[in-house]
Amino acid sequence: MEKRAVFKSWWLPVVFALPQLLLILFFFYWPVAAVVNWAFTLEPPFGGPAEFVGLANFQEAFSDPFYWNSVMVSLIFATVGPLFAISIGLVLAIAVDRQLPGSGFFRFLYILPYAIAGPAAGMAFRFILSPERGLAATLNAAWPDIWNPAKYGEHALALVIIIFIWKWSGYTFIFLLAGLQSVPRALGEAAAMDGAGPFRRAIDVQVPLLAPTLFFLLVTMMTEGFVGADTFGIVHAVTEGGPNHGTEVMVYRIVDEAFKGLNYSGASAQSIILIGLIMIFTFIQFRFVEKRVHYK
Structure with a gap:
């Protein structure tokens, strides 16, 4: 029989919980209340009394074509980036799940990009894929402007998505490798005895059993794509929302508008x-995607 800790006075547990409650109050509820208040008022930029304006701030945002452009850019970024990061992480996890010589080194190598800060990765790729001196310089010499993120918004958006995928594939790799190691080896051995090759075993045995992990990564990665610190950091370090608002994701536009x-x-x-x-998006994922996930 388990013993339960019982406090003889009510104030003792409150004292223990007070530091955490204060952190939640000052760093969550207070900022949320301030944002909601500011959304329905007109805040003077240099101080002074605020004026209640109702839904005028929302109407201004919806009537701005640049805002709708940021919504579209965010949808592309938060869809393409996470899907490719999860797919690459899955392939890498399946590749090193087998006990082969050197697999431990490659596990470390695949995780390493996640330890690099988003802005640092962005600056590195900014030089690596530079159209003048980077790897793309040879292509631009043969076909001028075939790759120029400083000039074309589509190229710049592709660049920041590539950086996001490179960094976050290591994150998805960690979870997917852990999920693969929980799959009973007997299932793979039975499929191998039936004549299934590595590819067929991965598709028919391993991937279906990874459905809960894949669903978790889909939700978390799409959220990261919308509001993640790396999303803002990569865009800020590489393109600053340009060229011509081509990489101005919603989170970057919010920070730019405010500060x-x-x-x-x-x-x-x-x-x-x-x-x-x-x-x-989270409701859609839980309402329609989770139905295909089996936890047993």
Whole structure:
């Protein structure tokens, strides 16, 4: 029979929980309340009394074509980047799951990119894929402007997505490798005895059993693609939202509006819209995708 700890006075557990409660209050509830308040008021950039304006900040955001451009860019970034990162992490995890010589070294090698900060990875790739002196310089010499992220928004968006995939594939690799190691070896051995090759065993045995892990990564990675620190850091370090707003994701636009444009009210309204968009995607994932996930 388990023994339960019982406090003889009510104030003792409150004292123990008070530091955590204060952290939650000052770093979560207070900022959330401030953002909601600013979203429905007009905050003067240099101080002063705020004016209640209702839904005017939301109407201003929805009537701005550049805002809808940031929504589209975020949807592309938060869809393409996570899907490729999960796919690459899955392939790498299956490749090193087999007990082969040197597999331990490759496990370390595949995890390493995740330890690098997003802005640092962005600056490195900015030089590696530079159209003048990087790996793409040879292609540009043969076909001018076939790759020029400084000029074309599509190329710049592809560049920041590539950086995101390179960094976060290591993150997905960690979870997928752990999931593969929990798959009973007897299942793979039985499939091998039936004549199934490594590819067929991966598709028919291993991947279906990884469904809970894949669903978890899908939800977390799409959220990271929308509001992650690396999403902002990579865009800020590599393109600063350009060229011509081609890489201006929603989270970067919010920070730019608030701290460069001093439009705290508009940035707060856009933050609430972004949260609502993430909730919609999460609901769709749990409503339709989770039905195909089997936990037993």
